[in-house]
Amino acid sequence: MNVFRSSDPVALLREDLRDFVGYRSARIDTVQGEVWLNANEACTASFIDPSGALHRYPSPQPERLVDALARLYGCDSTQVLVSRGSDESIDLLVRAFCTPGRDAVVVTPPVFGMYAVSARLHGARVVEAPLFDDGDDYRVDLDAVGHAAIALGAKVVFLCSPGNPAGGVIPRDGVTALARLLDARALVVIDEAYVEFADAPWLTRDVATLRNLVVLRTLSKAHALAGARIGCAIADPGVVAALRRCQAPYPIPAISAAVAIDALSPAALAATASRITETKLARERLRESLRMLPGIRRVYPSQANFFLVRFDDADSAWRRLCGAGVIVRDMRAMPALHDALRITVGAPHDNIRMLDALRGTVP
Numbered sequence: 001m002n003v004f005r006s007s008d009p010v011a012l013l014r015e016d017l018r019d020f021v022g023y024r025s026a027r028i029d030t031v032q033g034e035v036w037l038n039a040n041e042a043c044t045a046s047f048i049d050p051s052g053a054l055h056r057y058p059s060p061q062p063e064r065l066v067d068a069l070a071r072l073y074g075c076d077s078t079q080v081l082v083s084r085g086s087d088e089s090i091d092l093l094v095r096a097f098c099t100p101g102r103d104a105v106v107v108t109p110p111v112f113g114m115y116a117v118s119a120r121l122h123g124a125r126v127v128e129a130p131l132f133d134d135g136d137d138y139r140v141d142l143d144a145v146g147h148a149a150i151a152l153g154a155k156v157v158f159l160c161s162p163g164n165p166a167g168g169v170i171p172r173d174g175v176t177a178l179a180r181l182l183d184a185r186a187l188v189v190i191d192e193a194y195v196e197f198a199d200a201p202w203l204t205r206d207v208a209t210l211r212n213l214v215v216l217r218t219l220s221k222a223h224a225l226a227g228a229r230i231g232c233a234i235a236d237p238g239v240v241a242a243l244r245r246c247q248a249p250y251p252i253p254a255i256s257a258a259v260a261i262d263a264l265s266p267a268a269l270a271a272t273a274s275r276i277t278e279t280k281l282a283r284e285r286l287r288e289s290l291r292m293l294p295g296i297r298r299v300y301p302s303q304a305n306f307f308l309v310r311f312d313d314a315d316s317a318w319r320r321l322c323g324a325g326v327i328v329r330d331m332r333a334m335p336a337l338h339d340a341l342r343i344t345v346g347a348p349h350d351n352i353r354m355l356d357a358l359r360g361t362v363p
């Protein structure tokens, strides 16, 4: 039997960062003691923080949070990097693996904008392998992604599943095949920001065998904690260690870590699971309502908590929604989406208001 063996993805790190150790923070896990005089913190707690919870610099990677995320995603704690939202993980991946002015990332537009933003800011080239519309749905052309990555020497490939804004899922087999194809060439990053809403497997366990695969997760969407800014990268332990060296010394505010740990308790996870079920039901009802409205050309199938919608007259739909105080995401500036808006599945009364505005029944 031909057993596939992944190469060490740390070999893909920027050459000039191979021996880079980063900043040595004052919170080094291996040091034990009772009297802490090493970080120039205040010697008593703040007036507004009587319990003293915020008195000291936080752990760079809060251990209880790392462990809870590893349990949730079915991976090992050494494979988890907690970041300030998954946005920070995207940025760290680009900075650690792309040499500015030389290396490239591959993106699949129309897609979440932060991959290209991080690449542009860092001076990495952005190579596009656009989604194709097969008349039913937008799909990722994984062959084109693989060819582009090899032909242009890309270091990082960003995939998004379910895709934002298109809402479709990339089949797991396709992603794992791409990771094998790009072994020793590039990291394959799959952003699963919305996967809790999908009827599709997570790829968080595949990271153990496909070492150049990285999965991005976040507490911002299904877990309803966008304001806490907690996300993570699930990756090979060597990649996690390399990203930590590139990260700010204390990236996770103590308040956010505490909230996130609470959000992963059994009671909170049960409440999250029922909100996900509600959202999925509301999504299917909303899909039917949207499809029955006049002036809507297309509602893309969605496995996430939003719909990409094409209108006969997107300008007038946008004006009616704005006039009714309903804010949706304007996609019209994106290539191939000049007639499209992205609409989040809201609470029932929000959805009714949005539909009324589109019907023009709002005065």
Ligand SMILES: *Cc1c(COP(=O)(O)O)cnc(C)c1O
Binding pocket: 084, 085, 086, 087, 088, 112, 160, 164, 191, 193, 217, 218, 219, 220, 221, 226, 229, 230, 231
């Ligand atoms: C919302 C979103 C994120 C968000 O991430 P944070 O964890 O809030 O930084 C990441 N990726 C995609 C595709 C998103 O839509």
